[in-house]
Amino acid sequence: MFPLLSIKPLTSHFLERGLVTLAVLFLSAFQVTAQQPSGNQQQRGMGLAPATTEKRVALVIGNSRYEGSPLRNPVNDANLVSATLREMGFDVIARTDVNLREMQLAVREFSRKIHNGSIGLFYYAGHGMQSGGRNFLIPIGAQIEAEGDLVLEGLDLNSVLEQMGQAQNRLNIVILDACRNNPFARSFRGGSQGLAQVNAPAGTFIAYATAPGQTASDGKGQNGLYTQELMANMRSPGLPIEEVFKRVRAQVRQKSNGLQIPWDASSLEGSFSFVGGTSTAAAPPVATESFAPSQPATPPVSSRSVTVSLDLIESNFKSNLLDEVIKDGESFLASQPDHARANLLVAQSYFRKNQYREAMSYMEKAFLGGESISLPVKRHRKQLGLYDALEDGSINVTPRGLQMQFGSDTYKAQFAQIERLEAQADPVRGMLVYFKGAVVNKSGKTENKDYKLFAPTAVIVQTRDNMGNQIPVAICKGCESWTTEVVKFINRSKSSVPVQ
Numbered sequence: 001m002f003p004l005l006s007i008k009p010l011t012s013h014f015l016e017r018g019l020v021t022l023a024v025l026f027l028s029a030f031q032v033t034a035q036q037p038s039g040n041q042q043q044r045g046m047g048l049a050p051a052t053t054e055k056r057v058a059l060v061i062g063n064s065r066y067e068g069s070p071l072r073n074p075v076n077d078a079n080l081v082s083a084t085l086r087e088m089g090f091d092v093i094a095r096t097d098v099n100l101r102e103m104q105l106a107v108r109e110f111s112r113k114i115h116n117g118s119i120g121l122f123y124y125a126g127h128g129m130q131s132g133g134r135n136f137l138i139p140i141g142a143q144i145e146a147e148g149d150l151v152l153e154g155l156d157l158n159s160v161l162e163q164m165g166q167a168q169n170r171l172n173i174v175i176l177d178a179c180r181n182n183p184f185a186r187s188f189r190g191g192s193q194g195l196a197q198v199n200a201p202a203g204t205f206i207a208y209a210t211a212p213g214q215t216a217s218d219g220k221g222q223n224g225l226y227t228q229e230l231m232a233n234m235r236s237p238g239l240p241i242e243e244v245f246k247r248v249r250a251q252v253r254q255k256s257n258g259l260q261i262p263w264d265a266s267s268l269e270g271s272f273s274f275v276g277g278t279s280t281a282a283a284p285p286v287a288t289e290s291f292a293p294s295q296p297a298t299p300p301v302s303s304r305s306v307t308v309s310l311d312l313i314e315s316n317f318k319s320n321l322l323d324e325v326i327k328d329g330e331s332f333l334a335s336q337p338d339h340a341r342a343n344l345l346v347a348q349s350y351f352r353k354n355q356y357r358e359a360m361s362y363m364e365k366a367f368l369g370g371e372s373i374s375l376p377v378k379r380h381r382k383q384l385g386l387y388d389a390l391e392d393g394s395i396n397v398t399p400r401g402l403q404m405q406f407g408s409d410t411y412k413a414q415f416a417q418i419e420r421l422e423a424q425a426d427p428v429r430g431m432l433v434y435f436k437g438a439v440v441n442k443s444g445k446t447e448n449k450d451y452k453l454f455a456p457t458a459v460i461v462q463t464r465d466n467m468g469n470q471i472p473v474a475i476c477k478g479c480e481s482w483t484t485e486v487v488k489f490i491n492r493s494k495s496s497v498p499v500q
Contacts, residue, residue, distance in 0.1 A: 077223050137160075233245075235275055
């Protein structure tokens with residue numbers, strides 16, 4: 001494994017994206033017949049013959065020899081991945097310890113090879129840096145002395161994803177394995193560990209070496225823990241992609257003593273396995289009890305609630321399997337209706353599905369049980385009086401009040417200091433949350449603030465002013481349900497007394 005670098009944004013121009021181990025999988029199924037080696041050993045010369053003649057191309061990059069901040073495992077990880085993929089029938093473009101220009105040329109060669117419909121897989125191991133959600137892969141020889149140097153010295157992850165998307169092939173996989181320390185931290189004003197969350201577009205599977213906002217280990221052996229477990233499980237005949245990453249998550253969690261928990265999100269619409277055949281191997285035993293949150297010893301009232309664990313619900317939520325979370329969560333809550341964490345997971349799943357009314361009863365139980373609630377918002381900003389802008393953020397509802405986060409800006413407001421919080425209709429922009437009250441900024445100073453907060457679906461559209469000039473305007477159509485339900489919940493929370 002290798003360090004992920006992360007720093008706070010300086011401007012609102014940095015777009016949100018995610019890094020650490022990211023696996024983007026554009027839907028389709030490719031399978032190869034296999035003989036699975038025992039343990040983690042590779043059987044050289046024993047290829048895993050593809051089940052179809054469909055061509056597969058992989059670009060594998062591993063960077064270790066950074067000046068001043070070398071890494072132990074990325075080149076070893078890249079070599080392991082290259083060998084494994086070649087056994088699976090991939091045409092592998094392998095690059096290790098490369099500079100920016102060499103990385104760019106490799107991406108171009110890769111994108112051209114997959115343009116004819118080949119399945120594509122991109123794997124990167126090395127330093128990675130995220131600034132306000134915008135992610136960069138750091139080449140060997142990068143000279144980064146200030147935050148603005150990232151766009152000049154790093155490979156923007158979006159450029160790789162865009163190249164793969166333009167190929168319009170039926171299946172693309174991207175795997176990025178990054179960790180925690182930032183060797184450039186002294187050059188910047190501050191930073192936070194982990195990465196920003198990236199949602200899975202339609203037909204994709206996204207996997208991280210560790211959960212967003214958390215950190216991972218570079219590993220003490222020849223290979224990073226996550227890549228080692230991933231390569232072993234990928235070789236299992238007929239094992240569905242979801243099961244591969246569930247096993248990896250359980251094994252990494254156990255072997256790291258709970259310090260590293262892989263995360264994934266899926267919007268797959270069909271089945272997929274890395275290797276063809278019939279899956280007969282049972283899942284390896286993993287001791288998860290020591291990491292599970294403590295729960296009241298309440299007897300279950302149904303046979304299904306016996307088999308549903310909070311760990312499984314958490315795992316499915318991280319994988320964006322929202323229907324599974326709701327189904328299993330409601331079964332779990334049948335025996336423990338006041339379990340705060342389970343209520344929160346069900347509530348957030350309904351919220352992600354835009355079923356706000358269904359979410360609220362669970363959300364209130366979670367809040368009364370001591371959970372803090374995070375709700376996505378967009379802040380309306382009118383810059384220089386000339387044009388509108390939107391900034392992604394969140395409102396965190398805590399027992400004491402609200403905390404609003406927009407990029408590097410953090411504001412806290414006690415419930416007693418909120419003068420006005422209501423849903424308000426705007427004839428042009430649609431429904432919004434109007435907030436007025438005293439807030440404490442990140443410097444600890446109290447400010448009087450007025451905010452217009454949109455639902456996450458707000459967008460900027462082009463319109464014309466009275467002079468006929470085109471200007472961007474923020475609008476939020478179809479936000480009524482989200483806005484009114486959120487305001488009702490926060491207003492109820494103001495008068496609630498959470499259970500301690």
